[in-house]
Amino acid sequence: MLIADARFSQIFCLLLFLGLGIFTRDWSLQPVNIGVTILTCLTVQTGWMLACRREVSALVSSLPSALITSLGLSLLLRAESWLPMALAGSIAISSKFLFRVNHKHLFNPSNFGIVIALTLTSAWVSPGQWGEESSYALLFLGLGGLVTKLAGRWDTTGLFLGSYAGLEAARNLWLGWSWDVWLHRLSSGSLLVFAFFMITDPRSIPDSRTGRMIWALGIAGLTFWLRNFCFISTAAFWALFLLAPLGSLIDRLWPAARFTWQPPIKADAKSDAKPDAKSESEANVTLQYSQHSPGIL
Amino acid sequence: MNLIRSLWIALIVSMFCAIATPEASAFCGFYVAKADAQLYNQASQVAIARSGSQTVLTMANDYQGEVRDFAMVVPVPVVLQPDQVQVAEPSIMARLDAFSAPRLVEYFDPDPCAPPDFEIWDRSSAAAPLAEAPVQKSSSRALGVTVESQFSVGEYEIVVLSARESHGLATWLRQNGYRMPAGADRLLQPYIRQNLKFFVAKVNLEEYESSGFQALRPLQIQYESPRFMLPIRLGMLNATAAQDLIVYILSPEGQAEVTNYRTVKIPSDAELPLFVQDEFSGFYKAMFGKAYEREGRNVAFLEYAWDMAGCDPCSAEPLTPAELRQAGVFWLPNPNRAPDWSRPTSVFLTRLHIRYSRDRFPEDLSFQQTGNRSFFQGRYVLRHPFTETTETARCPAGRQYQRELPRRFEQQAQTLAQLTGWQLSDIRRRLPSIQITPISLWQRLWTAVWGLG
Numbered sequence A: 001m002l003i004a005d006a007r008f009s010q011i012f013c014l015l016l017f018l019g020l021g022i023f024t025r026d027w028s029l030q031p032v033n034i035g036v037t038i039l040t041c042l043t044v045q046t047g048w049m050l051a052c053r054r055e056v057s058a059l060v061s062s063l064p065s066a067l068i069t070s071l072g073l074s075l076l077l078r079a080e081s082w083l084p085m086a087l088a089g090s091i092a093i094s095s096k097f098l099f100r101v102n103h104k105h106l107f108n109p110s111n112f113g114i115v116i117a118l119t120l121t122s123a124w125v126s127p128g129q130w131g132e133e134s135s136y137a138l139l140f141l142g143l144g145g146l147v148t149k150l151a152g153r154w155d156t157t158g159l160f161l162g163s164y165a166g167l168e169a170a171r172n173l174w175l176g177w178s179w180d181v182w183l184h185r186l187s188s189g190s191l192l193v194f195a196f197f198m199i200t201d202p203r204s205i206p207d208s209r210t211g212r213m214i215w216a217l218g219i220a221g222l223t224f225w226l227r228n229f230c231f232i233s234t235a236a237f238w239a240l241f242l243l244a245p246l247g248s249l250i251d252r253l254w255p256a257a258r259f260t261w262q263p264p265i266k267a268d269a270k271s272d273a274k275p276d277a278k279s280e281s282e283a284n285v286t287l288q289y290s291q292h293s294p295g296i297l
Numbered sequence B: 001m002n003l004i005r006s007l008w009i010a011l012i013v014s015m016f017c018a019i020a021t022p023e024a025s026a027f028c029g030f031y032v033a034k035a036d037a038q039l040y041n042q043a044s045q046v047a048i049a050r051s052g053s054q055t056v057l058t059m060a061n062d063y064q065g066e067v068r069d070f071a072m073v074v075p076v077p078v079v080l081q082p083d084q085v086q087v088a089e090p091s092i093m094a095r096l097d098a099f100s101a102p103r104l105v106e107y108f109d110p111d112p113c114a115p116p117d118f119e120i121w122d123r124s125s126a127a128a129p130l131a132e133a134p135v136q137k138s139s140s141r142a143l144g145v146t147v148e149s150q151f152s153v154g155e156y157e158i159v160v161l162s163a164r165e166s167h168g169l170a171t172w173l174r175q176n177g178y179r180m181p182a183g184a185d186r187l188l189q190p191y192i193r194q195n196l197k198f199f200v201a202k203v204n205l206e207e208y209e210s211s212g213f214q215a216l217r218p219l220q221i222q223y224e225s226p227r228f229m230l231p232i233r234l235g236m237l238n239a240t241a242a243q244d245l246i247v248y249i250l251s252p253e254g255q256a257e258v259t260n261y262r263t264v265k266i267p268s269d270a271e272l273p274l275f276v277q278d279e280f281s282g283f284y285k286a287m288f289g290k291a292y293e294r295e296g297r298n299v300a301f302l303e304y305a306w307d308m309a310g311c312d313p314c315s316a317e318p319l320t321p322a323e324l325r326q327a328g329v330f331w332l333p334n335p336n337r338a339p340d341w342s343r344p345t346s347v348f349l350t351r352l353h354i355r356y357s358r359d360r361f362p363e364d365l366s367f368q369q370t371g372n373r374s375f376f377q378g379r380y381v382l383r384h385p386f387t388e389t390t391e392t393a394r395c396p397a398g399r400q401y402q403r404e405l406p407r408r409f410e411q412q413a414q415t416l417a418q419l420t421g422w423q424l425s426d427i428r429r430r431l432p433s434i435q436i437t438p439i440s441l442w443q444r445l446w447t448a449v450w451g452l453g
Helices: A006-024 A031-051 A056-076 A082-098 A109-120 A131-148 A154-175 A179-186 A189-198 A209-229 A235-243 A246-253 A269-273 B003-007 B092-100 B120-127 B137-143 B166-175 B184-193 B205-211 B274-294 B321-326 B396-420 B424-429 B441-450
Strands: B043-051 B054-060 B071-076 B085-087 B103-108 B145-153 B156-163 B197-203 B219-224 B243-251 B256-258 B262-265 B270-272 B299-307 B348-356 B365-369 B379-384
Touching: A006 A056, A006 A189, A031 A056, A031 A082, A056 A082, A056 A109, A056 A189, A082 A109, A109 A235, A131 A189, A154 A179, A154 A189, A154 A209, A154 B184, A189 A235, A209 A235, A209 A246, B043 B092, B054 B092, B071 B219, B085 B145, B092 B243, B092 B299, B092 B321, B092 B348, B103 B274, B137 B145, B137 B166, B145 B166, B156 B166, B166 B184, B197 B205, B243 B365, B256 B262, B256 B299, B256 B348, B270 B274, B270 B396, B274 B299, B274 B348, B274 B379, B274 B396, B396 B424
Parallel strands: B043 B243, B103 B379, B262 B299, B270 B379
Antiparallel strands: B043 B054, B054 B219, B071 B197, B085 B219, B145 B156, B156 B197, B243 B348, B256 B365, B299 B348
């Protein structure tokens, strides 16, 4: 059953891109920082689980999520020393335990860690360091995951990218730029990592499909505004951070079954295979829900 | 200079620059910087001093056409008033260039037979650093063009325009004696719709002739805007080849980087054959070209990143506080006033070298400052061997040193070939020849048994 856990495909993809960055790109990726981030996230996760007196099996089950959070931070956040990375990792994991509404994370942990690190430390995000080629590879793999449904809420990714690309296309048309400008603006590695691995976190985004659609549109719109009118290069991260608290409100307005990383044991085969496809009317169906499984990034 | 070059080379800066000019030439932005940068056929230089959203932008050019033909159009985010524009000291760009240019350093091998001295490497590196810098007004309303301000600064006549649509702006410029290249109308539109203003400068010939300067001085503008970008699209309108742009970013924080293209460190710290000393410019040009191709022709190269408080080694004296202020650094405390502890006191210089062409750089450049205060410099090493043959041969360590030299030279040759793409066989022919002292049979035996030569 463990192999069916979608988080392992996430870990595989994130490791792949981290390797790409280390071996083929000049990313200022520091192995020490990566190691410290991973260690910090795993340690803090263990500490919180023990403090909350969770079972060992629950602890073990939660570690892949902490690893994903650390890999996401390593991919996106840059710092001159390991301290800001350790701080970001600690805050990211802690946010899952400190900010909860109805047993659900209020913030995406990686996103929370990134925004706090950007605000309080000298850490930074390098949106341009992927280059177009890497972005295309990322897009290819991400779309592959989309098609094969290897991970959770891919519909959110599709709508976010689609609506953001649409807004950028409208702006491009209005300004009169050639279309290669539009393509170039979309080939941002950070934006794609955000879209494929952060905004898909089923543990911190709305449960219902309608809610997720509204959510994705909102984040795309705010990202577009922050980037083009406030000139913030890390717009997507701020957009998700600012809109995160609205997730619980959307869940209240459009309730649905909670997502679980591990395939439900007692649920029927249909819901097992397509957890995302559940209609609003199925909102009260009870799926196996592990309170210990944290968000993706 | 060909027509294209003199027609418009626009570029720019805070938001970019377009050019227009009377007669058939106009020049906007920079093209050929200065002597050190003559390395590149078309190189513009821009210095951006930025803290928060306050920006001072210095645009230097080495315009070589007729001064009366000079004109440039630079999109700017706000309407600039006379107190926001000045001419900068002509030497300031040269100082920034010399201070941050990729450098060649020399080291001299010590006598291998000298008594061991643990400080010897420190001494040699400190003793010999030698740096070599590679281094009409009635119709305005009808055209939708508003003259926001108009004034003279030094030898320049400045007009700041806002426009409602590109055709009207282009028409206004043509009516006022600026020759606009084909396609300019279309390219002006995106900037107009982003609500940018147009800073138009041309030369007042009388002022210029009475000033006594031999070349046009850099123009410096200051403004407050969250935009941190450098428009390059206008400058590519008539360009047939890739253009070089060197951007010096002065920040109280740390390194600056491009946010919408990759920023890559230029290969550095390579040990090279000694003959490179005589052709460092050729070496650097070849190496840059190779790196440019290898990275896909769409990256910004980091050539220098250092706190202005020091350098090691220094290719030129660090800029004085007065020179930094000339370069636009506005946050340094005024020595004539009481200390203001809220003001940052450090200046971090980042030198980015961008070779851009229309097909690989579709979008204008966006920048950000980061908290990264790690130092970097394009630095290439010449290591002079200890050549006193008779002295070298007088001890086992000396003979061992002598035998290892050909291997070192070969390694240097391969490094050079790899960096520049030059033919390895050509490089080998230019390597120094070393006379190796013959070793007797007993010495070989001694070496085999004790490991000493």
